[in-house]
Amino acid sequence: MTRVPLLAGSRLAVVEAGDDAVILFPPPPAQGIADIEAGVRDALRFPLAGEPLEVLATPGGRATIVVEPPALPLPGAAADPRRLAISATCEELVHAGVPTERQTILVAGGLARRSGRHDLEALVPPDFARRFSGTVEVHDATSSALVEVGHSQGIRLALHPTLVETDLVVTVSAAETVLHGGPAALLRAGSPQALRAATAESLLETSASAGWKLGLALEQSLAPRTPLIGVSLSLTHPRMSGAFRGFPYEPQAVDRVSRSPLRPLFSLLPARVRGRVLRSLPLELSVAAVYAGPPSVAHAEALLRGVEARSTTLAGRLDALCIGIPPATPHLPRERPNPILAAYLGLALALRLWRDAFPVVEGGTAILVHPFDRHFTHPTQQPYRLLFPSSRARPSAEQLAETERAAATDERALAAYREGRTCHPLLPFSDWDACRPALTRLGDVFIAGCRDSAAARQLGFVPTHGLGAALELVRGRAGRGARIGFLLSPPYFPLKVSTGEPMVPP
Numbered sequence: 213m214t215r216v217p218l219l220a221g222s223r224l225a226v227v228e229a230g231d232d233a234v235i236l237f238p239p240p241p242a243q244g245i246a247d248i249e250a251g252v253r254d255a256l257r258f259p260l261a262g263e264p265l266e267v268l269a270t271p272g273g274r275a276t277i278v279v280e281p282p283a284l285p286l287p288g289a290a291a292d293p294r295r296l297a298i299s300a301t302c303e304e305l306v307h308a309g310v311p312t313e314r315q316t317i318l319v320a321g322g323l324a325r326r327s328g329r330h331d332l333e334a335l336v337p338p339d340f341a342r343r344f345s346g347t348v349e350v351h352d353a354t355s356s357a358l359v360e361v362g363h364s365q366g367i368r369l370a371l372h373p374t375l376v377e378t379d380l381v382v383t384v385s386a387a388e389t390v391l392h393g394g395p396a397a398l399l400r401a402g403s404p405q406a407l408r409a410a411t412a413e414s415l416l417e418t419s420a421s422a423g424w425k426l427g428l429a430l431e432q433s434l435a436p437r438t439p440l441i442g443v444s445l446s447l448t449h450p451r452m453s454g455a456f457r458g459f460p461y462e463p464q465a466v467d468r469v470s471r472s473p474l475r476p477l478f479s480l481l482p483a484r485v486r487g488r489v490l491r492s493l494p495l496e497l498s499v500a501a502v503y504a505g506p507p508s509v510a511h512a513e514a515l516l517r518g519v520e521a522r523s524t525t526l527a528g529r530l531d532a533l534c535i536g537i538p539p540a541t542p543h544l545p546r547e548r549p550n551p552i553l554a555a556y557l558g559l560a561l562a563l564r565l566w567r568d569a570f571p572v573v574e575g576g577t578a579i580l581v582h583p584f585d586r587h588f589t590h591p592t593q594q595p596y597r598l599l600f601p602s603s604r605a606r607p608s609a610e611q612l613a614e615t616e617r618a619a620a621t622d623e624r625a626l627a628a629y630r631e632g633r634t635c636h637p638l639l640p641f642s643d644w645d646a647c648r649p650a651l652t653r654l655g656d657v658f659i660a661g662c663r664d665s666a667a668a669r670q671l672g673f674v675p676t677h678g679l680g681a682a683l684e685l686v687r688g689r690a691g692r693g694a695r696i697g698f699l700l701s702p703p704y705f706p707l708k709v710s711t712g713e714p715m716v717p718p
Contacts, residue, residue, distance in 0.1 A: 215470040216698045218536030218679070220581040220661050221548075222486035223479050225536070226470045227679045227698070234530060234697040238705035240461040241449040242521045244498025248293050249300035252443055255504035256304050259441065260513060262505050265382070268439040271309030273379035276316045277301055278397050279335060281327055281544045284388040285703050286561075289450055289497035292334075294386055297445055297502070299340040301384050315346035316374050322400035322407050323636035324543045325592055326350050326629065331544065349374055353404045353636055354626050361437070364429035365422065370403040371430065376437060383442040383507045387514035389415035389565070394444055394511020395427030402430060404620070404638050413649045415564040416519055416706055418512070428508050435506070442507030444514035449522055449703055451496040460700035483548075487539040491546055519567065523706035529573045531694040532686040534660075534679065535562050537582035538702050543635065547589045551667045552596050552644055554582045559657070560646035562704040569709040571697070575655035577689070579682045583663040584675070591633045595625055596640040606670050616641045656689075658682040 214229045229235065245251050256265040269275065282292045302315055319327050319335065327350050333341055351372050358370035359377075375381055375398070385393035391412055399410055410423030418424040434440060449461070455472070458465030469475075478486065501517050503510040535558040540546040542557055549557065558580040563571070572578065588597055598615055601607055607615070619625060619637040628634045651657070651672075659668045660682040662675035669675065676682040687694050 215467065216700070217466065217470040218534060218581045218698065219538050219702070220536060221583050222483050222490060222539040224469070224475055225581055225661065225679055226475070227534070227683070229698055230696070232695075234526070234695060236524055236526065236697055236699050236707070237463070238449060238461055238524060238700065238703065239522060241451045241498070242500045244448050244500060245502070248296045248499050248502070251499065251502040252297050252300035253304055255443060255502045256301070256441070259510070260503055260505035261509050262441065265304055265441055265504075266308040268380055268441055269305060269308035269310050270379040272314070273310060274314045274316070275305050275310045275380040275382060276318055276374045276378045278318050278320050278375070278381065278383045278401060280385050280393065280397050280400060281319065281321050281324065281331065282386070283324070283542060283544050284386070284392050285447060285450060285497070286538065286540060286542060287450055287491070287493070287495055287702055289495040291497070293447065293497060293499045294384065294445065295336050297443060298336050298384050301382055301443055302340070302344065302346070305382070310380070313345045316378070317346065317348045318372055318374050318401060319348070319350045320372075320397050320401035321351055323353060323404060323639040323642060325545070325635045326352065326632040327544075328632050351401045352630055353402070353407065354630060358403055362429065362433035364426055365409070367406050367409050367426065368403060369406060369426070369430050369433055371398065371434065372401045375401060375434060378438060381434065381438050381440045385442070385511070386445045386447050387511050387518055388447070390418050390421045390424040390515070391415060394442060394507045395431045396423060398430045398434065398507065399423065399427040404636060408638050408642055411645065412564065414566050415561075416515070416567050431507055440506065441504060442510045443502065443504050444507070444510040445499050446501040446503075446514040446517040446521070448498045448500050449705065453494045453496070456493060466700060487548060490539055519706045519708075523567070523708045525708045525710060526571055526697070527710055528695070529569060529571055529709060529711055530576065530697040531573055531690045532577040532579060533563070533572050533697045533699060534579040534581060535699050536701060537580055545592065547592060548587055550588050550593050550596050551584050551586060551664070551671065552599055552640055554580065554584060555647055555671060555673075556643045559650040560643065562699060562701065563650040564646075565704055566707045566709055569711050570653050571707050571709050572654060574653055577656045577658060577686050578650065578654050579658045579660050579679065579686070581660045581679055583661055584659045584668055585663045586667045591628060592635065594634055595619065595637045598637075599640055599644060600667065600670055606672055612641070658685060
């Protein structure tokens with residue numbers, strides 16, 4: 213029997229997997245480039261397509277650098293390489309004749325909580341922050357100053373004014389998914405309507421992603437107005453040190469963690485302490501490659517490079533897949549996830565990182581290992597309470613739509629978002645809708661170790677006392693020969709699913 217450790221919030225659950233279990237290991241981190249800043253400079257001077265930065269920049273003109281809060285990958289690293297990429301881009305602009313006082317860094321956070329001063333200081337290296345004399349703007353999706361640049365799919369496309377009232381736009385991002393980085397960075401500097409419509413069946417395929425198409429439409433609408441170039445980083449997997457060294461990439465490290473005598477002692481600590489310990493683990497994150505060019509071109513190339521380097525091949529689809537849920541939200545600041553965000557981590561993130569085919573058979577089962585307790589960190593997660601009505605019944609689609617319409621015009625909630633105290637009131641609905649591609653393909657979602665069965669049932673999930681009980685339910689429904697997979701994470705990683713069956717859209 214193979215012992216498999218899975219995160220269950222801040223706890224570490226260990227399950228005895230059968231000999232026929234499919235254990236999905238991510239590949240070990242690739243070798244990163246030695247000088248990230250030099251890589252950025254070279255990419256901007258020799259882009260994949262279009263003119264280099266020095267040709268696009270207007271000497272003495274203005275430039276807007278669009279960046280995203282480093283929400284992905286999860287877990288992240290304190291010394292995030294995007295910080296060096298941003299500083300190198302600003303310095304390259306100076307070299308091209310755009311002084312720092314004529315530069316604006318636009319933090320495009322979309323519907324997530326607006327970045328505060330502490331968050332902004334973490335976006336760039338400390339020495340660069342001290343000498344940067346330009347302007348820093350934090351996008352406000354509710355601002356009446358957004359400039360309309362076109363329409364796509366019947367949706368009004370509007371952007372932050374610094375993207376239109378400038379002589380050059382540069383996006384600096386990591387190519388994590390089709391909805392994170394590249395043209396999606398422009399989308400995150402746009403209107404709530406476009407952000408709400410930014411969906412994707414798979415986070416690694418552009419063909420069935422409305423979000424990618426909207427970002428591309430924004431790029432194409434902006435390009436005739438303002439010169440545009442993007443820098444996209446292909447990140448490596450995070451590398452852990454200390455007691456988790458080699459986890460989850462090496463089988464020996466996985467076995468060492470699952471058999472550690474310290475695990476029972478760790479589980480006795482208060483949940484808040486366990487969460488802080490896990491979030492404080494030293495991590496190293498590097499860059500495998502840097503590309504520049506039109507944002508969509510650079511991003512697509514970096515994303516393909518990342519998928520090839522970080523993916524695991526799954527031969528045939530599974531009857532069930534067990535996914536551990538970490539004790540950190542997918543948005544910044546890292547906090548204890550509420551049930552919606554726990555579902556998002558498993559269904560909208562881990563189960564959308566696939567290429568070629570969905571990893572679970574139609575009508576199969578996903579098992580999310582998480583206590584699922586109804587905890588909403590105040591004030592940042594208060595808008596998520598709206599998805600849990602006072603009744604124990606699951607809200608209908610009509611009720612959710614009505615609740616969303618009311619939330620979109622709630623002045624108190626919008627004011628809290630503008631002040632940076634909480635997320636936009638539409639973000640919980642967007643996060644829940646992001647689970648839809650997985651839910652339409654799955655038959656059941658089991659919550660293993662669930663402590664709030666009412667919360668699980670309100671979302672249409674099946675609560676179970678533990679992972680063993682969930683596995684027995686799967687075997688009882690699919691048969692003793694059920695093909696059950698275990699996703700060793702975090703980090704969540706791409707799955708390239710090879711199957712001879714045609715993939716039929718749901």
